């Protein structure tokens with residue numbers, strides 16, 4: 416069975432950033448997983464939550480509802496500090512992701528690029544940096560060798576992609592986005608489902624209108640990616656399918 420792993424920073428990134436791709440993969444029988452590094456407690460929009468703990472609980476439940484709606488097979492929210500991923504220990508977070516990659520054994524990994532995606536969010540950028548190092552190191556027996564016991568073996572995914580776009584959002588900090596090397600056509604129906612998945616994040620209701628406008632009017636029914644690394648060396652070619660050339664191990 417082919418497997419896809421998506422690494423994000425906040426509950427709601429899976430829907431807004433990767434929703435169409437996750438839906439499309441699940442429809443094709445690909446097992447999809449989402450690992451979200453923070454519970455999103457630095458959010459301005461807090462719903463009914465009075466404390467960070469209450470907000471974390473709400474956002475974890477919303478994330479699960481969104482992932483279920485997107486037919487995601489495995490999903491989890493980790494406990495790294497929202498808004499501070501750039502000051503979180505790299506060796507620790509990457510080790511955590513390496514361990515999860517060695518257990519989940521994805522063929523394709525998708526995440527944000529070091530630009531932080533369309534919004535340029537620092538946590539998105541760091542999620543991409545951590546996931547990139549984990550992609551490179553999960554397959555190496557000399558990295559985190561203490562994990563290699565009780566049946567855990569090195570695992571090297573075949574392709575790593577960064578979410579990107581062929582446009583910039585106004586009123587944001589400047590970013591330099593990774594080149595578009597793949598354009599996934601998700602179609603109108605999946606676009607609607609992706610927007611509905613975002614709306615499972617009810618604490619973020621004040622954002623719904625703006626996000627829908629950004630997704631709908633700017634990106635439309637495309638999700639764009641940059642092929643950042645491949646297990647087998649290759650020349651670049653433009654793709655319409657993230658599993659192009661991927662074989663079941």
Ligand SMILES: [Zn+2]
Pocket residue numbers: 424425427428536539
């Ligand atoms: Zn985010």
